[in-house]
Amino acid sequence: MNGKHLGKGSTNPPLPKGKLRLYSMRFCPYAQRVHLVLDAKKIPHDIVNIKLSDKPDWYFQRNPLGKVPAIETESEDAIYESLIIADYLDEKYPQRPLHPKDPMQKAKDRILVEHFSKISTSIYTYLRDGDDSFDPILTGLDLFEKELTLRATQFFGGDVPGMLDYMIWPWIERIDSYKIVAPEKFVIPKDRYKKLSEWKKAMKEDEAVKVTYIEPEFHAQFVNSFKAGNANYDILVK
Amino acid sequence: MNGKHLGKGSTNPPLPKGKLRLYSMRFCPYAQRVHLVLDAKKIPHDIVNIKLSDKPDWYFQRNPLGKVPAIETESEDAIYESLIIADYLDEKYPQRPLHPKDPMQKAKDRILVEHFSKISTSIYTYLRDGDDSFDPILTGLDLFEKELTLRATQFFGGDVPGMLDYMIWPWIERIDSYKIVAPEKFVIPKDRYKKLSEWKKAMKEDEAVKVTYIEPEFHAQFVNSFKAGNANYDILVK
Numbered sequence: 441m442n443g444k445h446l447g448k449g450s451t452n453p454p455l456p457k458g459k460l461r462l463y464s465m466r467f468c469p470y471a472q473r474v475h476l477v478l479d480a481k482k483i484p485h486d487i488v489n490i491k492l493s494d495k496p497d498w499y500f501q502r503n504p505l506g507k508v509p510a511i512e513t514e515s516e517d518a519i520y521e522s523l524i525i526a527d528y529l530d531e532k533y534p535q536r537p538l539h540p541k542d543p544m545q546k547a548k549d550r551i552l553v554e555h556f557s558k559i560s561t562s563i564y565t566y567l568r569d570g571d572d573s574f575d576p577i578l579t580g581l582d583l584f585e586k587e588l589t590l591r592a593t594q595f596f597g598g599d600v601p602g603m604l605d606y607m608i609w610p611w612i613e614r615i616d617s618y619k620i621v622a623p624e625k626f627v628i629p630k631d632r633y634k635k636l637s638e639w640k641k642a643m644k645e646d647e648a649v650k651v652t653y654i655e656p657e658f659h660a661q662f663v664n665s666f667k668a669g670n671a672n673y674d675i676l677v678k
Numbered sequence: 679m680n681g682k683h684l685g686k687g688s689t690n691p692p693l694p695k696g697k698l699r700l701y702s703m704r705f706c707p708y709a710q711r712v713h714l715v716l717d718a719k720k721i722p723h724d725i726v727n728i729k730l731s732d733k734p735d736w737y738f739q740r741n742p743l744g745k746v747p748a749i750e751t752e753s754e755d756a757i758y759e760s761l762i763i764a765d766y767l768d769e770k771y772p773q774r775p776l777h778p779k780d781p782m783q784k785a786k787d788r789i790l791v792e793h794f795s796k797i798s799t800s801i802y803t804y805l806r807d808g809d810d811s812f813d814p815i816l817t818g819l820d821l822f823e824k825e826l827t828l829r830a831t832q833f834f835g836g837d838v839p840g841m842l843d844y845m846i847w848p849w850i851e852r853i854d855s856y857k858i859v860a861p862e863k864f865v866i867p868k869d870r871y872k873k874l875s876e877w878k879k880a881m882k883e884d885e886a887v888k889v890t891y892i893e894p895e896f897h898a899q900f901v902n903s904f905k906a907g908n909a910n911y912d913i914l915v916k
Contacts (some may be wrong), residue, residue: 519782525785527788531781531784542755547765607911
């Protein structure tokens with residue numbers, strides 16, 4: 441999990457027999473989505489972290505676009521795109537289904553994930569450029585607050601987190617770090633997101649979430665190193 | 679199918695009992711994706727065309743973002759996003775499954791659809807701005823030529839078109855119209871896409887494709903009206 445990120449000049453560790461491999465980057469929210477699915481469904485896997493600023497040549501042989509996250513097995517080429525990997529894992533490994541059984545509910549949850557993508561993109565643009573308004577981000581989160589209130593369950597998925605919960609979690613986990621990175625810009629009105637706050641607290645107690653959870657201080661440290669043009673992927677390497 | 683596009687001041691035709699409704703726009707490639715799935719699977723539905731430049735107020739009540747395509751039934755709110763609707767229909771209506779049964783093959787096909795999105799976006803940018811290079815579009819299509827060669831089947835889906843075929847078809851149907859709209863800019867090297875040309879010919883004979891097929895001249899007429907700032911949605915209305 442917290443292994444060193446491999447860059448140019450490294451060699452690809454041999455793929456363990458019969459195991460799935462995840463190519464990841466420890467601070468990548470898209471990669472975290474796949475971690476969450478693997479951990480929630482308890483799918484045996486190994487992890488190889490990739491130094492994104494200096495990708496090893498061997499990585500492009502497995503994965504021509506060099507993207508992270510990607511998964512591969514002995515018998516199959518790498519596949520990428522976090523949502524497609526997540527859906528694949530949920531179909532291939534039937535234990536603890538994460539998508540709702542009802543196709544209509546599943547479609548609605550997937551639409552919410554699409555909505556959330558706009559929020560997460562806005563967060564990055566806002567943090568980087570800062571000239572956009574913060575309002576679209578807050579309005580976007582309102583939709584999720586409303587949705588949780590309507591569902592009247594602890595998680596979007598019901599009594600336990602489901603696919604929607606895990607697909608949006610990585611950005612919510614990072615919210616407190618944005619407050620550290622840009623305290624003057626990232627001001628969330630108190631009491632506007634009561635349900636989401638409770639949800640966030642409950643998510644932090646989830647077993648799968650705990651596996652990859654990173655404290656806001658470390659997320660902030662990574663973001664600052666990234667902004668300084670010298671991304672420190674190995675902050676958590678012991 | 680070729681009904682008048684409803685704008686402000688119109689009324690929403692009552693939803694027929696037990697039938698699915700598709701809100702569409704006759705020249706929208708995303709909407710066409712949903713048409714193709716409905717027609718390939720022979721799912722009974724009615725169609726309401728929306729005048730996108732002057733959306734009726736009632737449309738926002740059903741579909742707050744006012745997006746097309748959207749589907750709805752008596753018992754369910756509208757859902758939108760062409761790929762999510764397509765997946766929903768394939769899950770909900772088991773006749774003639776369009777996605778590959780194998781989850782890995784399904785994931786690979788979905789990744790190819792994502793790749794294709796980049797090509798279709800590039801086509802629009804290129805036609806509109808024209809200052810980008812045409813090369814990324816050709817290189818993008820190379821991937822699909824190579825893929826068809828590897829698969830050695832008539833369609834991406836095998837002996838009959840599958841989800842991947844239908845999800846990319848609307849833009850291929852329009853390729854000849856781009857040659858009319860911008861003959862000097864849209865030059866495709868002869869013989870570079872032999873397999874894709876055969877595929878295109880075979881797709882045009884497909885029963886579902888025939889239902890919504892529009893001749894290049896009419897596509898071009900629409901694009902030109904759109905570029906002139908006066909989109910003529912009703913070209914095909916008799």
